[in-house]
Amino acid sequence: YAMPIPRFHRNYTLNVLLLLTIILVKRSSIGAGAIPESLNTCENEFGSVEDCGSTNEYSPDSDEDVRIVTKEELLSKKGDNNGPIWLSILGEVYDVTAGREFYGEKKGYGAFAGIDASPAFSTGKFDKKGCDAEVLSLSDDDIMGVDHWRKFYEEHNVKYPFLGVLSGTYYSEDGYPTETLMEVFDRIEEYEKHGKKRKRDRD
Numbered sequence: 001y002a003m004p005i006p007r008f009h010r011n012y013t014l015n016v017l018l019l020l021t022i023i024l025v026k027r028s029s030i031g032a033g034a035i036p037e038s039l040n041t042c043e044n045e046f047g048s049v050e051d052c053g054s055t056n057e058y059s060p061d062s063d064e065d066v067r068i069v070t071k072e073e074l075l076s077k078k079g080d081n082n083g084p085i086w087l088s089i090l091g092e093v094y095d096v097t098a099g100r101e102f103y104g105e106k107k108g109y110g111a112f113a114g115i116d117a118s119p120a121f122s123t124g125k126f127d128k129k130g131c132d133a134e135v136l137s138l139s140d141d142d143i144m145g146v147d148h149w150r151k152f153y154e155e156h157n158v159k160y161p162f163l164g165v166l167s168g169t170y171y172s173e174d175g176y177p178t179e180t181l182m183e184v185f186d187r188i189e190e191y192e193k194h195g196k197k198r199k200r201d202r203d
Contacts, residue, residue, distance in 0.1 A: 018114035028139050066175045067164025069093045071115075086163065088116035090135075090146065091181060092168025093163040094153045116166055121149040135169075135184060140191045147188050174183060 020072075069086075074093065077086035084097045085104065096102070102109045111117060117131035119138055122145030135146065153160050165171040170181040 067093075068171075068173065068175050069164045069166050071166065071168055074116070075114045085113050087112040087114070087151045088166040089118050089121060089153060090184065091116065091166045091168070091177075092150060092153070093166050095163055096153075096160050096162045098159045115171065118146050122146045136180060140187060140195055143184060143187055144191055144195075147184075 008107060010194070017111050018053060067086070075085055075087060077084050077095075079085040079097070079100060084095060085100060086093055087096055087103065088094070096113075099109075103113050104110060105113075111120065111126035111131060115131060117126075119133040119142070120126055120130045122138065123130055123133070123141040125133070135143065138146070154162070165175050167173045170178055170184075
């Protein structure tokens with residue numbers, strides 16, 4: 001399974017530039033990739049250790065296309081009638097059907113099904129207001145919390161396959177990162193460089 005876009009957990013600015021200059025976006029689905037060469041273990045939603053899949057990085061030389069998911073398509077994947085469950089976080093869409101016990105109707109994380117509720121991953125406010133909150137209104141700590149969960153799905157790419165990017169707040173209709181997404185990752189990068197030091201100084 002090959003990741004079709006750069007993952008933003010190394011050099012955020014460089015990855016955005018790579019995405020803008022290298023990836024050619026087409027409205028097509030991602031085909032099945034190769035079986036991961038290496039497997040890793042990590043914690044699931046309840047803190048239990050399980051296989052979380054490949055640790056291989058995306059290669060910008062890949063010819064895989066990015067699938068563009070619309071809000072309407074995402075909304076139709078809420079697990080109704082035992083159907084698939086998708087969610088989006090910072091515009092990255094994942095199939096979480098394998099975690100129906102977490103994301104199904106009336107389950108603990110059921111509020112995330114069929115939408116992008118990025119702020120709620122960190123704030124824990126699962127009502128409509130919390131899910132619809134503006135991500136840039138969050139504190140730096142909360143934005144880091146959202147990115148923590150984004151990385152969680154990225155690391156569990158076997159159980160929760162990456163499907164594509166959601167057009168709207170974080171990606172354009174052509175699959176390019178929006179100013180909002182770039183500002184989010186700028187703040188993450190800035191926090192990684194300076195925030196932890198300032199926190200240590202306060203302590």
